[in-house]
Amino acid sequence: MKIVTFVLCTLLSLKVFSQNKIEKYLDSLDIEVNNSPSYALKKQYEINQLKKNLEAASFLQDKYSFCKRILVEYSKYQADSAQYYLNKWYEYGKQSNDPRWEQEILLYKAYIQTLRSDFTNANHVLSLLPSIENIEPELRYLYARIQFERLLHINNLAENKDSSLNIRIWNKYSPYISPTDVYYSIYYTSLFPQKITDSIYTILKTEAERAPNATPQKAFLQFCLSHLYEIKGDTEQSFIYAICSAITDIQMVNNDSQSMLYIIQLMSQYTGGKDQLGRLYRYTQFCSDNICDYKDLGRSLQLIVIQNQVQKMYKQFISQKQQRYSATLIICLILIIVAAGIAYASVRRYKKKIKDITDVTQDYQQQQSLIPELRRESKIANDKINALEAEIERKNNFFTESLRTQVSLVTKFSQTKKTLLNLITTSQLREAKKLLSDSLLNNNELNQLYESFDEIFLSIHPDFVERFNKLLTPEAQIILESPQKLTIELRIYALVCLGVTDSISIAKLLNYSPQTIYNYRLKIRHASVIPEKDFAKTVMNMYKDNLPDNTTENNE
Template sequence: MTNPFIYRKLSALFLLFIAFGNVYSKNKEMEQLFSRLDSVLTNSEKYVLEKEDKIEELRKKQSMPLKPEEKLWLNKMLYDEYFVYNADSAMVYVNNNIEIAGVLGRKDKEQEWLLHKVFLLTAQGLLNEAEKELLNVDIASLSKENMYQYYDTKIYLYSHLVQFIGNRLELTNSYYNLEKEFKHEAKKYITPDHPSYYSFCASLHREYPRSAEGDSIKLKLKDIVDKSSLSTRVDAINSYMLAIMFYNEGDEDNYVKYLIYSAIADIKICNRDIASLEELSNILYLREDIDRGYTYISYCFKAALLYPNRVRVINISTVMDKLQQAYRERNKIQESKLRKSLYTTSILSIVLLISILLIYFQFRKLSRSRKKLNESNRLLNSHVKELSEAQRMLGEVNGELSEVNEKLKVINNQLLESNYVKEEYIGYVFSICSNYITKLEEYRKNISRKLKAGQIDDIQSLTSNITMVQSELKEFYHSFDAIFLHVYPDFVKDFNSLLRPEEKIMLKEGELLNTELRIYALVRLGINDSIKIAEFLHCSPQTVYNNRLKTRNKAIIPKEEFTETVRSLGKMQK
């Protein structure tokens, strides 16, 4: 008969053996995954060269004669290659397509590429510019698919804003709530055939515990990821969202596994805005795998600088600081071990040779660590210089904005002056028209009376007399002069200041303006055509031309600047 005590001991040992086997199996699988990622990371330059070759082939097509629609499509292909690889280059093709869409009158395409522009600005960390550009999007011109893109872009922007503001809890919660609202709006427009459908649904059901629908989404997404080639951006995003779902369940092994999948896909597509590898480096830091973590974060840092992504650089710098601190602490421990080794060699002379070799290898390891630390410091200094340059550029932009504001003030003053002059002259014209209508009525009545009285000779004498016309012209010019000088009282003085002292215009007694001044008064009002001026003054265009030429010859300023200077003369009197 079997002893129960022995049976229980054997059962416990068996269970312990199974548990140990499972742990060993999981650790082995995890190490294989990390080794696979290390291999892909080692070949990252190969993937970059392949991408550059593909881009070069597309660039060659730009020299071909293409229709605007074909240029639009070629630019899209180049954008697809660049948008996670080099934001500055991608922005060139975005702006080109916005311009082409405008020329073609394709409002829908113009708005679509405007959304791509917002994405790139956000990806670079230019969050204020991205928010401003988003306000320019005409939602009414967006298709159903572009409406999803619109809300997806807003989600992307606000997720970056959350990263940027750091630990300000109230603002963070506000942005999270807005992000949730945008997701629910986006859900109305995305369809199951959309490449991002399951990753988007995963973002809606990322929290745990989740609904049956959320569990179904996770299983479907897992099936998609496990069957994927891990070579597209969709694969990278799907893997990342699946990792987040496992993380919220507390399943760290699968969380790390699918982060590795996401990082592999990102490296293969040369994505330089690579969040998954950054998270892995932080996990490795917590697991005290400093060397591998530092390798990953260094790759992320260089990629972020090349992209460039300012928000990502700031976040990566935080992780790098922790890894550097870990390096320093490890170096202290190593130095302590070295000291102990030296003490031991003084006591144990028999093992002197072994101790010397140990110290030699330890120093080599320490030297490599310090070199990595120095390289890290160099990269950080480079980052600081970039930030300084960004601040300088911001200052220049602010200066340009101030200059634009000053120009707007000048234009506003000119508009005020133009409106005031129009008001004065409209009143003046109405008054003259009214007076002439009254005079014409009197003239008609006078003619009518003389016709009834049979005074034909008087009528002939009256209609042949040019004195009345001259008198009316004189009165018209006098009224024009008066209203002009009412608006610009300093015009004559300012005009004379442009002439040589001996050529200054001296007006006769009772004369407000003479013909020469009247010509340039019309120029001041914006009438520059000599024919129109001649019609106004009842003289020939040649007379006006000669008069203007004569006056310009009297000027103390260059002749070609004279007319433009006259347009700005005279302080307006209100």
């Protein structure tokens, strides 16, 4: 038993140590992700120096060389800029006498399109070139590398890899890459991981250590080792090499990188991704930014799949969290119910013991002592009601007087208009000039006065239309065209609600004839669901607590 316990403790401690080691590497990766903008600035500064050299170059050969170097720098950094300098390089190439310039430019064009997973255009460009046997000898290495890069990108996107295609491509193009070249080992291990032996592992690790820092070779070797260690079942080493590859890609500003996507996959599978949701989000956003900058269609599809996995993991985490909260809440509710039940039972037992005639008498006396207090509170409530009614009446009077003043002003200005017109017609220009110092109201201004009345009235009585419609039959319901503008009928009865009940006063306020006002009121009364004789009083008392009495609309 002691031996079993010792073994379990040892395995647990090793697992914790492994997780801590990976966590340290992830912390280093976090630092590099934060420093990525500074690396990009440094990269852009170096490219800008090359651009200055290109502008200063006098000889065509120098321009051709600098343009090619800028293209190479942009090839894994910004594909659009690489395409721009590729076109510029093409123009310089046409002016040179180099017989291989066109083939070299087409190869680089196909290379960039391959890195962006634009296989259709890449295949079209390659179709413009002769077969590898007939191409310029010094360009065959680049041609072979493009074929292998294209195959690796296809394998990354394919669900089921075609092993026979891997063999055909390897047999055809591997002779053009020296076995001592680092990319020979990279392509072989990427295409045939099942054939890797321990000795090859050692060679790859040695080459990865010897490769210069911040170079594509080093990043590629580290990525291959990560993939191979995952196949081998060594998750820790797979993580470490994937993180090292991502750090190398960030340092050299390689936006054509698979390592960060691979890290996200490993984290979601092996490290309890729910505990790393913050990192997963940052890394996913970092990948998304690089892919958008590089416009890589292939990695965009891969990122969508990974994002779906992360989103599913996040939903599971939220669901589990909600389940824990729900369980805690249920337990708390049960405890509260039990406590309430115990308290209730205790109170009942206590009441049964003390309940007697003396208690009934005391309760009666207590109720009697509360009567003066209740009367006082009732009086206070009645005083408040009276004050509110007085306030309502004051506001109603205020709005009525305000409207009466405004209409009077409009009438006065209208008379002034007529007087001015008569003066102009009779050529009394001096008298007309005196009147021009006063501003005249027109119908639009009069409408604005009424709309102002509507807005103020509805702000005080926002449910007036709803209450008014309850007094009408369903087919006679009034619907406002504008939420803050009353119809003529509603405006008439708004005045009635304010206490202006006779049609003559309403006609003066609304600038209509008394007969028109009477006709509108008659139409509304005919559509009433209550007796017509009670309608005006009901509207007038709409915001008062008293019921309508037998007052009729004789004053209409």
